[in-house]
Amino acid sequence: xxxxDLTTAPPIVRAEGSRNLTIVEAMxxxxxxxxxxxxxxxxxxxDIVVGGAFLVTLGLAEDMGSDRVLNTPISENGFLGxxxxxxxxxxxxxxxxxxxxxxxxxxxxxxQQASKLRYMSGGQVKIPLVIQLPTGASGRGAQHANxxxxxxxxxxxxxxxxxxxxxxxxxxxxxxxxxxxVVLFIVHKHLYGSRGRTIQHEQTSIGEVPKGEYLVPxxxxxxxxxxxxxxxxxxxxxxxxxxxxxxxxxxEGISVxxxxxxxxxxxxxxxxxxSVEKTNRLLIVEENPxxxxxxTWIISEVIRRAFYSIDAPIARLSADDIPIPFSPPxxxxxxxTEDRILKKIRYxxxx
Amino acid sequence: MMFLIRRxxxxxxxxxxxxxxxxxxxxCRGQEATLVGAxxxxxxxxxxxxxHRGHGQALAKGVDPGGLLAELMGKTGGVCRGMGGSLHxxxxxxxxxxxxxxxxxxxxxxxxxxFAAKRLGTGRVTCNFFGDxxxxxGELHEAMNLASVxxxxxxxxxxxxxxxxxxxxSEYMKNEYVSERAVAYRMPGVSVFGNDPLTVYTAVKEAADxxxxxxxxxxxxxxxxxxDGHKRDDPAAYRDHREVEAWLRTDPIPTFRNRLxxxxxxxxxxxxxxxxSVESQLLAAQGxxxxxxxxxxxxxxxxxxx
Numbered sequence: 001x002x003x004x005d006l007t008t009a010p011p012i013v014r015a016e017g018s019r020n021l022t023i024v025e026a027m028x029x030x031x032x033x034x035x036x037x038x039x040x041x042x043x044x045x046x047d048i049v050v051g052g053a054f055l056v057t058l059g060l061a062e063d064m065g066s067d068r069v070l071n072t073p074i075s076e077n078g079f080l081g082x083x084x085x086x087x088x089x090x091x092x093x094x095x096x097x098x099x100x101x102x103x104x105x106x107x108x109x110x111x112q113q114a115s116k117l118r119y120m121s122g123g124q125v126k127i128p129l130v131i132q133l134p135t136g137a138s139g140r141g142a143q144h145a146n147x148x149x150x151x152x153x154x155x156x157x158x159x160x161x162x163x164x165x166x167x168x169x170x171x172x173x174x175x176x177x178x179x180x181x182v183v184l185f186i187v188h189k190h191l192y193g194s195r196g197r198t199i200q201h202e203q204t205s206i207g208e209v210p211k212g213e214y215l216v217p218x219x220x221x222x223x224x225x226x227x228x229x230x231x232x233x234x235x236x237x238x239x240x241x242x243x244x245x246x247x248x249x250x251x252e253g254i255s256v257x258x259x260x261x262x263x264x265x266x267x268x269x270x271x272x273x274x275s276v277e278k279t280n281r282l283l284i285v286e287e288n289p290x291x292x293x294x295x296t297w298i299i300s301e302v303i304r305r306a307f308y309s310i311d312a313p314i315a316r317l318s319a320d321d322i323p324i325p326f327s328p329p330x331x332x333x334x335x336x337t338e339d340r341i342l343k344k345i346r347y348x349x350x351x
Numbered sequence: 352m353m354f355l356i357r358r359x360x361x362x363x364x365x366x367x368x369x370x371x372x373x374x375x376x377x378x379c380r381g382q383e384a385t386l387v388g389a390x391x392x393x394x395x396x397x398x399x400x401x402x403h404r405g406h407g408q409a410l411a412k413g414v415d416p417g418g419l420l421a422e423l424m425g426k427t428g429g430v431c432r433g434m435g436g437s438l439h440x441x442x443x444x445x446x447x448x449x450x451x452x453x454x455x456x457x458x459x460x461x462x463x464x465x466f467a468a469k470r471l472g473t474g475r476v477t478c479n480f481f482g483d484x485x486x487x488x489g490e491l492h493e494a495m496n497l498a499s500v501x502x503x504x505x506x507x508x509x510x511x512x513x514x515x516x517x518x519x520x521s522e523y524m525k526n527e528y529v530s531e532r533a534v535a536y537r538m539p540g541v542s543v544f545g546n547d548p549l550t551v552y553t554a555v556k557e558a559a560d561x562x563x564x565x566x567x568x569x570x571x572x573x574x575x576x577x578x579d580g581h582k583r584d585d586p587a588a589y590r591d592h593r594e595v596e597a598w599l600r601t602d603p604i605p606t607f608r609n610r611l612x613x614x615x616x617x618x619x620x621x622x623x624x625x626x627x628s629v630e631s632q633l634l635a636a637q638g639x640x641x642x643x644x645x646x647x648x649x650x651x652x653x654x655x656x657x
Contacts, residue, residue, distance in 0.1 A: 042470075067470075073500065078459045078493030085463020085477075088448070091470065108456050108490075120439045121449035122432030123654040159657040181656045265657045 018210040022193040026166035026209050027056050027132075030173035031094065033213065035064050038092065041177055044070040044079055045096030045132075053098045054134055054192040076106040080131070084114050088125045092177060100133030100186065101146045114182045115157030129183070130176045136188035136237060136287055137335050142323035145331075149186055149235075149264055150288040153297070158182040159218055160264040164191065164239040166207040168262055171216025179218060188237035188287070204240045221268035223275070227257035230348055231275040232341075233298060234285035235261055238317075241338040242285055248342060254349055264294050272298060273305045280311040281348050285336050290318040315348050317341060352390075353383040353548065355629045356407040357604050359416060362633055363406065363423060367583055371641075372423050376437050379407040381546075381578035384603035385510050386411040388551025389478060389573070392559050398464045398477040400457040401441055401450035402510075408480050409440045412447040416632060417639035427650075428643030434654065446475075455488030457481065458507065462494045465505035465568075476562045478506045478555070484515025486529045492536075495568065499536040504562035506555060507533075507570045510545065512577040513598075517589055533570035545573030546603040578602070 021029070035041045043057055049071045051058035061069035072079040076097065083093040097103050103110060110131070117125055137145045152160055161176055161183055163169040169187065176183040193205025224239065225246050234242040239260050246256035257275050261268055276282050282302055284295035295316050302314065317336040325331055360378045367376050379386070382404075390411040393399070401408045409419055414430060422429030423437050430442045431449055441449030448464070451457040461479035468475040485491050486509065498505045509529045513520055526532070533540025539561070543554045551573050558569035576598035580587035587595075611617045 073493070073496060075493040075497060077490045078462070078497045081456065081459020081490065081494065082463035082466055082497055085460040085465075086467040086470070087463070088460075089464055089467030089471065091467050108453055109459065112453055113451065113456055113460065117449070117451075118656075119654045120431060120435045121441065121443065121654075122429070122434040124431065124441075124443040124449060157655055157657060 017212070018208045020206050021166045021209045022205045023163070023166045023169045023187060023191050024055050024193055024205070026170035027173050028058065028060065029209070030170045030177070031057065031060060032063065034174055034177045035060075035068060040090060041092045041094065042068040042070065043094045043096060044072050044083060046072055046074055046098045048096050052096050054189070056132065057096065076102050077109055080106040080109040081113065083129055084109060084117070084127055087127045087129045088117070092128045094130045094132065094177060096132045098134075099144050100135040100148050101144055103131065103133060103148070110152075110158070110182075111155060115155055118181070119157060126180045127182050128180045130173070131182070131184050133184055133186045134189045134192060135186050136190060137319070137324045137331050138189040139326070139328060139331060141326040145324035147287040147289075147319065149286070150293045152184055153264055153294040154292075158184055158265065160184045160186060161218060161262070162186045162235045162264055163262060164236055164260050166205075166209050168216050168222070168260070170209055171214055172218065172262065175215050175218050178215075183218070186236070190237045204237060216262070219263050219266040219268060221259055221261040221263070221271040223257065223271070224260050225256065225258040227255040227279065229255045229279055230281040230283060230345060231257045231259060231272065231279045232283045232285060232345065233259045233261060233272055233295070235264070236287065238285045238287055238336050238341075241336065241341055244338050245341040245345060249345060252346075254345065256345065267298065269298070269301050269305070273302060276302055276306050277309045280309055282310070283315045283317065283344060283348055285317045285341060287319050287335050289321045290316075291321050293318050312348050312351075315344050317344055352387045352411055353604060353607060354626055355416070355632065356383045356386065356410050358629055358633055359410060359419075360406060362637065363420070364583070366424070372437070373425055374436055374438075375582050376423070377404040377582050378579045379404045379577075381598070381602060382510055382512060382575045383407060384548040384607065385545040385551050385573040385575050388548035389508055389555045389571075391548070391552045392555035393476065393478055396446065396473070397475050397559070398446045398448060398461075398468075400448050400461040400464070400477070400479050402457070402480050402482060403438050403450065403452040403454075404482070405440050405450040406437070409442070409447050409450075413445040414440070414442045414447050416636035418442065420636045420640035421643045424640050424643075425645060426640060426643035427646040428639060432650065433646045454482070455485050455490035458485070458491045458494035459497070462498045462503055462505055465498065465503040465562075466501065468504055469501075474563060476504045476506060476559045478508050478559070480508050480510060482515065483509060483511040483513065483520050483524075483529055484518075485509070486532060487515070487523055492532070495532070495536045495538065495570070498568040499538050502565065502567035504565075505568045506558045506562060507568060508555065509570065509572040511542075511572050511574050513594075514577065514581065514590075516581045517585065517587075528572055530570050530572040536568075538568050538570060540570040540572070542572040542574060545575035546601045546606065548603065548607060576601075
């Protein structure tokens, strides 16, 4: 896997003035700005004219025109393939996959076509394509609960972005739309902050977003909290559990450094290695099943590059290796929670 | 062009047997009339998507024989710089999208090319080549539905060569013709004799004109036959010899040559001259492909961005 070139990554420009938005509102703003700036950008997916399952496109069809915000048939193979073809002709489609799980019905189009056509053609075609994927366990049973980052982490040829807050979501979505390659834009359903047809301003979904234009570069992680005793790498919704745990542990005298990779492919390994060299301890938290999780690859990279800095066994928390169960107490027991994170960090620190 | 395709495939076959073409090959000998007839009905700006049996489709669309042969050999002078091979030939600069070798997968993508053409107002038509085996794939049906409901300028072109790999069409389809499936999407669907290039031309021209004028998609089924097996190690012993003999009597190469001579009055000298020029074109192509070097190993890390 190639590392991001930080010397050429676009700078993060923080603009004057900001307000609190949900991730859904931030993503909608990103779409609106990019569609206004570039008429090649269009959105397609199921039920998106009325806003889509999580209201990301609410009001967009009225403002941008029904020819740029397109309802599709329930036909994931069809409209994902169509988006690939349209992208090769110079359009910049954003595909709204109502639930990330539905991408599996179009497995060939993403795994065999989108990720490979640029390569196999010897660079003759480009595929500027963003696929929005709401993922994760959220009380809907096993078929609407996949954390699919790791399933695609081992697939060369696509980028994977997993923002955890509105600022990153907006900046990363804008960067993804401007990227000339295929980007999976994965957001945990608990972060969307929508309940039915209303927006909920909850701790996990709301955050400051500047009023002006800015980008968050793909491939650059972010230290969400500085600390000295342990590095915890987490993304998506579990990052918020980690941040809560870090606040609790501060009272116990444990200083936690929290890293949000923000992008899984390409992964900002340098940021994690640098942090571990400082804290000498590492915990990875992810909502994927344990087997084959992206965290295992990060651990192997840290061992390879910072072996002599490690003072305690490297730890990892993930979902169990089971389909996500429906019953709420079973679901809660299957995924990393704040309580499990607290216990694991104490264990790494105190043994 | 039909003769060029036939001779090109024969050269590829020889090179494969001599170990100069790695991997596998799927020859289109016998189906030349469909390819040339269809391509004649398209404009040079139009797009095509190719199948795993794509050498002839590429040549008919104007892909350079030398670059094509070099691609088959994995050479740096190949149309895809050696990154694609026989299953993924194509040259986007002449509108031939490097081939998609997964049955069914090209239909939604072709529909996307047509979507862009309509949206950008390029006046381009996309022709999606697929085989009879694809008629059983959901992706084709999803693509036909999308193309129909959004009235996209695409021609779904079925090369019905009677076999899905080794399985006879009667074993996997209740319908007599693939074109019957067009009815489900309220698009025109026709089946024509695919071994006559002029018949194919007429049908595809009508479909392409309709698409270009905003009339939406069509399905054109060309009934033809594979002279060879599915791929190089397939002797096609599963075929009924009476079926094979009947189809070989309609082989487009000698049949159309006779028609050109007898009906169009083209002299034997002119025909022989065309054949000679094809042979020298193929010699030059082989010279180019053989002399082209293999790509440097570092090239394997190019064209991939994550």
